[in-house]
Structure formats: structure tokens, C-alpha cells
Amino acid sequence: MTDNSRAATLPSAPSPRRPARSRTGVWVLLLSVAILVVLLTSAATGPLGTTPLEAARVILGHLLPGMPWMSDGSLTGAQDQAVWMFRLPRTLLAGIAGASLALAGALLQTNVRNPLAEPYILGVSAGAGVGAVLAIVAGSTAVAGLSLNAAAFVGAIGATFLVYVLARQGGIIAPSRLILAGVALGSLLAAITNFLTLTTSAQNVYSVLFFLLGSVSAATYAQLLLPAGALVLVGTYALLRSRALNAMLAGDETATALGVNVPALRRTLLLATALLTATTVAVCGGIGFVGLVVPHVIRMIVGADHRRLIPLVMLGGAFFLMLTDLLARSVAQPAEIPLGILTSVVGAPFFLWIMRTSGARMGGTR
Template sequence: MLVRPRPPVALDRRLRASVHRSRLASRITVSALVVAILLLVVVSGAVGTVDVGVADAARIVVGHLLPGMPWMSDGSLTPLQDQAVWQFRLPRALLAALSGAGLALAGAIMQVIVRNPLAEPYLLGVSSGAGVGAVLVITLGSAAVGGLPLGAAAFAGALVASLAVALTARHRGILSPTRMILSGVALGSLFSAVTSYLTLTTEAQNVFSVLFFLLGSVSAASMSSLAVPAVAFVAACLVVGLRTRAMNALLSGDESATALGVDVNRLRAVLLVTAALLTGSIVSVSGGIGFVGLVVPHVARILVGADHRRMLPVAVLGGAAFLMLADLLSRTVAAPAEVPIGILTAVVGAPFFLWLMRRDTAARAGLDR
């Protein structure tokens, strides 16, 4: 019988202390992010052309969630205020949260698939494929894609891009991480070229719509538009939640993961399909929002470590809060005009990420290698 050697007492104590600190940091971070998201929902409900206070926005949201609240019928809130918060601002805030959470999760998944810290939905061409589908509808009409509406065309484009990456990256029945990266970059460049050509050859009035979609926006959000990305996000969380240990093993290399009993090729295929469906569903309703899937998972690793059981919840909540804040800024920095949200995710997020990398804690995420 094999007996596993026990670590020295001092080393064992240090390991336990490190694990305890990581768990404590995870709990504190998750709690802080949940509070931040709730506050951002209320503040988002109060920001807009119709004058609504923060307290009134909170009362409207609570009043709809808990029927029978007296302030909903005592005349203290006007129908216009109720409509502005419940039908326009709340769906927008929820879509921003859902998109940020989904893109952060998709980025974390793709970084595991290819074992590359630069991986994100854009790297594998998924977002670019969705952009081609949407731009075809904007420039040529829905007839060009078989009568599909814009959202469905973007989703179909993401699926086509994912399938193309999977087929070209497959070698002797195995999904190669290096081939996936190269295929994604090549296909992404091809899709971007197609998008640029369609934009240059379309009528002038369509150019603004194309650019606004490619840069991302949640301004057209409605409760009905939340359904598809919400279902995709919940499904992705279930798939990933059952595979966090296998994902941890995959980070140590294919050989080590295989030795631990992980079917590496099957795991990569499942994760690729999950990330593609999640990205496609989000891009179809919010456009091409970049940067979130690249940076937020790294920030989560810096804060709580690389263990996916603790890192993924922080990444999901952090992505939601980050994109909600970016959307709030997009409505206010140039009011009454609106700045595409993709611009702000880069302008706000890049300096913050560079500052984090300068700190010693960045070494825990492997950013100094």
C-alpha cells in the first residue's frame, strides 16, 4: 500500500494559512461585489432624462418585485417615472450585468482551453463572426441571411466562427491549443475584413449603426431581450461549475491533467462549445464589447488566486459590476449623447489593469512570466 508522505509541520501550517487567506479574500470580494451590483442597479435606475431620485428608483424596483407596496399607488411616483425605471433603465442595467458576467466567464473558459492569458472571445474569432452576421443584416437586410433578425444573425455568425475554429484546430482527433489560437486569429482577421468591406460599401446612413453595434451598446435592452443570454449564461454556469476541478488540472498541462483522469480533448470541446454559445448569445443583443473577457479573469486571479472554484464567482460578479459601471458612464460622460460602451471598457479598464500588474500581487496570477 502506498503511503503519501506528509509535508513538514511548518510547511503544512503555511499551506493551510494560505488557503484560509484565499477563502477569506474570496468571501469578502464576493460580498463586496454583490453590494456594488445592487447599488449600481439603483443608481442606474435614477440616471436619465426623466428626473428620478435614487430612493424613488429603489422604491419602484421594490414595488414591482413585492406587489402591494403603498408607495406604488399613493401618487408619490408618476407613471412616467415608473415607466422610465422599470421598462427602460432596469432592463438596461440587467443586460449590462448579464453581458459583463457572461463575457468574463467566456474569457476565463477560453484562457483555460488554450492555456494562454491573452485568450478571450475576440482571439478565437467568435465575436468577429457574430459581427459579420449582424453587419450583413444592417447593410444588406435580413434577406441576406435567410430572413433572420439582427440578433439571430449575430448568434448564427458566432456559431459558424466557433465551428470553423474547431474544425481547423482539430489534428488527428485532438483539439490543439496552438492551432486554436492560430485559427482564431486568422478567421478573426478574415471576418473583420468582411465587416470592413460591408461597412465601406454600404449607404452612409448605415455606417453609424454598424459602428455602434461593433463597439457595443445595451441601450436597446428590454425584458424580452434578456431571455436568450440569461438561459445561455445559466447553462454555461452549470457546465463550468461541474468541471472546475478538471479546469484546474488542465492549467498544469495536458499530460498532468490526463494523469489525473481528465479527458482533455473532450473537456476542451465541451468548454469551447459552451464559450461560443455564451459569447454568441451576448453579442447578439449587446454588440461587440471587448476587453471584459481579457482583463476581468486576470483581476479575479490577482484578488483570490487561480483556483477556479473561487476565481470564477469573482470573475462573473466582477464582470457584471464592471460593465454596469461602464454603461452608467456611457450615458453620463457626454450626455445627452451616448458613448459606445466598448470604448469605455477599454479607456477605463486598461489603466486600472496596468496599475494592478505593477503590484506584487500580479505574480500570483502569472502575469509576470
């Protein structure tokens, strides 16, 4: 495999011709700068006029108390509140969600050795949808007093447990069974969600649809804690286990010969993928295709070595969804487009292109 491989499939093993560390470092720097630019642009975008420089001064003023511009009258209270309380939390949540979904996609594709796999194929999003819709339609009493976000999280975890039980056979999780169980259960849960939506009052339909299509418009700093914690935990684990992940690309037998406990690693990766997806869906709703598009783009740039792939996938996912959120707020002002619509506009054609060119089968082989 060369650095600019056109193949969208997962390789059978990491190529010995890996990109130089310096090249990976350049991409880390470029993506980090791009994220900073998008963050400041997003923090400055809104009905209340603010420049990126003013947005940067507001953010620094809160991070570094005592800055003179916070009290000299150069910034208004309205600008301070708009940037710090409303725009920055949603941009940060979009970045965390994008990084989480992209990482989940990369881990799932390695786990099942299928280039078409992405987080929502496990039915996690559909499970979250059922929990959230129940909370909206029937009230919190129908979900044991849980809030909408908590009900969505419980629904996502419950769906993951069911997929695990259905995919497990003889103590082993077969990749093909995992995908098929996720697709079947996801369809069933989506049908339940649609039924609840059709039978509820008209005033609840908008809330249901906005959650199912994904949004970070109501983000608060408190909502950042759970998905950020999950991202740090899973990201650290993935980096520490990057060599084992590389071995899995060569097949179960080869990985076992190299000392990898494949069944245990596959279970852990399933749990990690579910945790990332559940914590993201619980606060952002359904945002598809991020976990499909971003890992493939990064893999084409730096190859399949997880030691380089994982950090860039997280940065790439953060940049992609932060930019998508900025577009969602800007292209149809004063209306706001749900994130899931824009990610699908990009992701669906990309998915079809991968399916057309990869020749992958659902069993994870070629």
C-alpha cells in the first residue's frame, strides 16, 4: 500500500511502507490549526456581530482571569454571553462528537474487518432514538423519571447489549453475525420509533425529528463531560492497543499467532464503540456517516497503522463535524439545518463510492 492508496477497503495487514513520522506530524499540525480556525469562526458567527478576534479575546478572558479587555468596555456583555455561553459549548460538543464517531467508526471497521461498517450499523442510534422518543412522547415517567439525554443513553446501551447477545455464538462474536444482528435490531427499533412518532401529538413531532436528525444547538458545558470522558478513555485504550489492532487487520489466525486474544479484544472493541456512540447520541441525537467517511479519508492519507491513524481520525472527525455545524447555522439563516442532513449529503455518496470500488462483502472478506 502506498501513502496515497486509492483503495477504500481495509488492508489485510499494515503496509511496511508507512508514512514518515514527520508527515504525520504535519497533518496533526494542519488539522489542529484548522480546528482552531473553525472554532473561532464558529464562536464569532451568529445574529450578534462578533469578529473572530473578539471571540478569541472572550475565550482567553475566561480562561485567563484578569485580562484587561474583559473590563475596559471593548467587549459588551452581550458579546461575552453569546460567545462563552452559547456558541463555544456547541462548537466544542460538535468537535467531541465528531472525534468520538470517527474513532468509533475506525475501531468498528477494524473489529469486523469490513470497510462499510460505521457506528450506527450496530443499532445503537436506533436504541437511543427509542429511549429519547419515549421521553418526549410519554414524558419522563415512562422512562423511570430519566431525562431525555439519560433515556437516550439507556436505550443505546440496551440496544448494544441485545446486539451482543444476538451476535454471540459459542462464546465468540462473529463479525458477520454482529453486523447482521445490528442491522436487524436497528430496523426493528427504528420501526418502533416511527410508530411512536406517528401516534404522538403534532407538537411533539418537531422535537422528535430534531433529535433523530442530530443537533448541538442546545449544548451546555455540563453536556461535554460524559462524551469527553468516553473519548479520552477509549482514545487512550486504542492508542495503547494499537499494535494489537494492527495485528487484527491480518486476520484472526495471524493475530492469535502474534499473541492477541482476539475474542477478548473484539468484545472490548464492541464495548468501546458502543460507549462512544451512546454518549454522543445521548447529547447530539442521530448524526450518521461521520464514522464512515472520516476513517477512510485519513486511512488514504497516512495508511492503516493505528499508531498514526487513531490521533488523526479523532482530529479529522472533530474538524469535520465542527465545520458541518458551522455550515448548518449559516447556509439557511435564520433557520438551522440538523447536522444529520448535512453529514448524509456527504456520507451517502461516499458510502456508495466505497461500496462500488471496494468489492467488500459483509463477512469482512474480499
